[in-house]
Amino acid sequence: xxxxxxxxxxxxxxxxxxxxxxxxxxxxxxxxxxxxxxxxxxxxxxxxxxxxxxxxxxxxxxxxxxxxxxxxxxxxxxxxxxxxxxxxxxxxxxxxxxxxxxxxxxxxxxxxxxxxxxxxxxxxxxxxxxxxxxxxxxxxxxxxxxxxxxxxxxxxxxxxxxxxxxxxxxxxxxxxxxxxxxxxxxxxxxxxxxxxxxxxxxxxxxxxxxxxxxxxxxxxxxxxxxxxxxxxxxxxxxxxxxxxxxxxxxxxxxxxxxxxxxxxxxxxxxxxxxxxxxxxxxxxxxxxxxxxxxxxxxxxxxxxxxxxxxxxxxxxxxxxxxxxxxxxxxxx
Numbered sequence: 001x002x003x004x005x006x007x008x009x010x011x012x013x014x015x016x017x018x019x020x021x022x023x024x025x026x027x028x029x030x031x032x033x034x035x036x037x038x039x040x041x042x043x044x045x046x047x048x049x050x051x052x053x054x055x056x057x058x059x060x061x062x063x064x065x066x067x068x069x070x071x072x073x074x075x076x077x078x079x080x081x082x083x084x085x086x087x088x089x090x091x092x093x094x095x096x097x098x099x100x101x102x103x104x105x106x107x108x109x110x111x112x113x114x115x116x117x118x119x120x121x122x123x124x125x126x127x128x129x130x131x132x133x134x135x136x137x138x139x140x141x142x143x144x145x146x147x148x149x150x151x152x153x154x155x156x157x158x159x160x161x162x163x164x165x166x167x168x169x170x171x172x173x174x175x176x177x178x179x180x181x182x183x184x185x186x187x188x189x190x191x192x193x194x195x196x197x198x199x200x201x202x203x204x205x206x207x208x209x210x211x212x213x214x215x216x217x218x219x220x221x222x223x224x225x226x227x228x229x230x231x232x233x234x235x236x237x238x239x240x241x242x243x244x245x246x247x248x249x250x251x252x253x254x255x256x257x258x259x260x261x262x263x264x265x266x267x268x269x270x271x272x273x274x275x276x277x278x279x280x281x282x283x284x285x286x287x288x289x290x291x292x293x294x295x296x297x298x299x300x301x302x303x304x305x306x307x308x309x310x311x312x313x314x315x316x317x318x319x320x321x322x323x324x325x326x327x328x329x330x331x332x
Contacts, residue, residue, distance in 0.1 A: 002078055004032040005042050007050035011238055012330040016051045019209045022071035027078055052331040055081055068185055070213040076103055080134055085126045087136040095138055102134035103152035104179050109140045118144055118165060125172050132179050146171060148178035153220055182223045183216045183232040195262050200230050202285060205237040205244055206255040222282045248296040253304035257281055259288055266295040272304045
């Protein structure tokens, strides 16, 4: 069972609510517990911050969920939890079926005796990353290889193949690279990696997880087209509220996009009066590259006068802001 321990008066739990509703509609193995009404129960499970998502395996083991708070990511995680860390594939038919079992599928083609040490290494990697990808093995007399299918971000492209596994860290590095999302989420854990990537960053700010999830789905093609030069990143506009203004955007007119070149300290805020679409964002980044857009001069941007909320999710959430939202801590 996957359990979301929530405290309804917190902003983070408000943001999770529509995501979790989708999860509960799609799975019988997901529930939520109100820790205001069930304080002792939440205390028994060691919950001290909200929301906290925990997997209970039925045998007394509890595992925190640390992945993206999107309905697709959570549902994929639940499916993985139903399988062993490494699925043994008996024949080519099973291999073909397993290739599309998850957003990211990693399969090892190994000889049962000759590649025993690689079996051990592969199992260790699977035990470490089972919550983010699905792993399988098939016995083969062919040369050892590890194949990764990135079905989420690179559908239709040939899989990535690792054949040289002489380095001790070859398999984990290969798997980590394959699991890296085309469009990631800025968090305290990932912000250093993004800022030190050497690439310009295209930020998408929204306080709503569903809105960010929809943006990712619509922008994958554009992100893949420019991945050599740009990193596309989504940002929780509540978690990083100060960052919105620091990149020349008005916080009252979200969602919004800004491009940052950390190497040269340049920022290019997208005009918040204009429509946001994959086509308009692609045009914006190409205009920056050709020098047709000047960097932000640091002056406060003018007010955005829109007479309505900038998205249906904002309209739906209007009035739900709680006075004490800053008093509780998000487990992530």
